[in-house]
Amino acid sequence: MSETPYLMVSNRLPVVVAREGKDWHIKSAAGGLVTALGPVMSRRKGLWVGWPGSWDEAPFDQLFSQFSQEHGYRLAAVSLSEEDVELYYRGFSNETLWPLFHDLLGHCHFDLLAWRRYVEVNQKFAETVAANCTNEELIWVHDYQLALVGKLLREQGLQKKLAYFLHIPFPSYDLFRRLPWKEELLEGLLAYDLLGFQTLRDRRNFIAGVRELFPQVRADIRRRVTILDLGERQVSVGHFPISIDYEEFNQGAAQKAVEDAAWYLHEHYQGRQLVLGIDRLDYTKGIPERFLAFERALEKYPELRQQVSLIQVVVPSRTLVPGYQNLKETLDGLAGRINARFGEHGWVPIHYLYRSLDRTQLFAHYRSCEMALISPLRDGMNLVAKEYCAASVEEKGILILSEFAGAAAQLGRHALLVNPYDVEGTAGAIWQAYSMPVEERRRRMRQLRAEVRRNNVDRWVDQFLAAVSTQGEIY
Numbered sequence: 001m002s003e004t005p006y007l008m009v010s011n012r013l014p015v016v017v018a019r020e021g022k023d024w025h026i027k028s029a030a031g032g033l034v035t036a037l038g039p040v041m042s043r044r045k046g047l048w049v050g051w052p053g054s055w056d057e058a059p060f061d062q063l064f065s066q067f068s069q070e071h072g073y074r075l076a077a078v079s080l081s082e083e084d085v086e087l088y089y090r091g092f093s094n095e096t097l098w099p100l101f102h103d104l105l106g107h108c109h110f111d112l113l114a115w116r117r118y119v120e121v122n123q124k125f126a127e128t129v130a131a132n133c134t135n136e137e138l139i140w141v142h143d144y145q146l147a148l149v150g151k152l153l154r155e156q157g158l159q160k161k162l163a164y165f166l167h168i169p170f171p172s173y174d175l176f177r178r179l180p181w182k183e184e185l186l187e188g189l190l191a192y193d194l195l196g197f198q199t200l201r202d203r204r205n206f207i208a209g210v211r212e213l214f215p216q217v218r219a220d221i222r223r224r225v226t227i228l229d230l231g232e233r234q235v236s237v238g239h240f241p242i243s244i245d246y247e248e249f250n251q252g253a254a255q256k257a258v259e260d261a262a263w264y265l266h267e268h269y270q271g272r273q274l275v276l277g278i279d280r281l282d283y284t285k286g287i288p289e290r291f292l293a294f295e296r297a298l299e300k301y302p303e304l305r306q307q308v309s310l311i312q313v314v315v316p317s318r319t320l321v322p323g324y325q326n327l328k329e330t331l332d333g334l335a336g337r338i339n340a341r342f343g344e345h346g347w348v349p350i351h352y353l354y355r356s357l358d359r360t361q362l363f364a365h366y367r368s369c370e371m372a373l374i375s376p377l378r379d380g381m382n383l384v385a386k387e388y389c390a391a392s393v394e395e396k397g398i399l400i401l402s403e404f405a406g407a408a409a410q411l412g413r414h415a416l417l418v419n420p421y422d423v424e425g426t427a428g429a430i431w432q433a434y435s436m437p438v439e440e441r442r443r444r445m446r447q448l449r450a451e452v453r454r455n456n457v458d459r460w461v462d463q464f465l466a467a468v469s470t471q472g473e474i475y
């Protein structure tokens, strides 16, 4: 494929806009997607379309042109009203699709107005793309908020190649069928030329949904992709596990400032084994279940008392969605109860931080904690699991990982896999990790690091783009 520009579309633009007094600033957002796609976008002088956040009064033209000079690619803003954000983002995206796609039907709200607004806002995105695209050969749309953009672009007569990547899981048909607008959503997805999922399971779930709802579509399963034959055109469906920039975490964790912070962290906790949890505040991440498993471990294996502490970092997120506020209260209550039950002078069982860590502290926590307990009830991939391995430069860490995280497909052989709903089993894994001989820890962590190094984020981008360029060919 020649070096023509790409056009990315995501709910949020990959920037942080901030105001200091009268001055406005814009900078690249930190995060996996920007790290992965920023360099490709700069090289190809592309365009990124998305919502800039609710900064109505910001001088976007000036900020975007400054950004484009600094980073080599352009930005175009989709402007959303408060009601759009309420219904399309908080409503349909986060209270319908998010829980449904994470197998948590009990958290779902099915609201016709929210669905209609989802369609309208997807239309706004499609219009902004159509108005701004020029010679881009590929339009790459990201994630569950924007499933219909491809179809709406086709309806505007756009002939370019359209690709889509879903960052969250795709559910089994038995769950997906509960969605009152299931046909419309699948039809929307089938308008893309290439659909990318995180895991083979997600890809299979999607194909199963298509087979149920559109039995006339023929599926030809090939090694890398499944080709769906829609008669007049074909859609390729593949799985492309997203990853991280291995070297960023490996080298970042080896810095002197991080080493000092890591040393201090352990000194602070007086030679104990530390168990780390880092998550956005989200009910999919299984944090209450994790607290209960940790409590059960302390109860069942008294040798762990005084010897292990759980450091749980919870990054505030979606604070305006009611379910998330309840979760925060549940966590506060559980941590308080468990600490009151087991805590002793000089030892706090659960250190619970409700905030985010800066990069140095993040690397230091990854580097120095003897275990990472990553136990989502369901997760598209879970980058924290991969970051922990890449930053474990002393190779002493053990990864305890939920079998329901997409990352388990790649890391499951050398991690300790747990079912987060199984409190007893997870408590057993904490004990197993605690008592694991140092040679076995090293052997497992070396394998995990090699896996993340091999399948880093550049490979994700390359494989996805290779599938775009060979779309329709046999391979």
Ligand code: GDG
Pocket: 031, 032, 167, 168, 242, 278, 279, 280, 313, 315, 355, 356, 357, 358, 359, 362, 379, 380, 381, 382, 383, 384, 385, 387
């Ligand atoms: C979605 C899918 C999929 C976390 N705490 C701090 C901090 N973080 C950073 C981590 C990591 C990111 O946030 C979290 O990424 P995850 O992948 O774990 O989870 P989601 O946000 O739910 O992401 C997920 C992902 O998309 C990519 O496709 O893997 O399944 O749900 O990068 O480092 N960063 C800093 N301080 C913190 O306290 N600086």
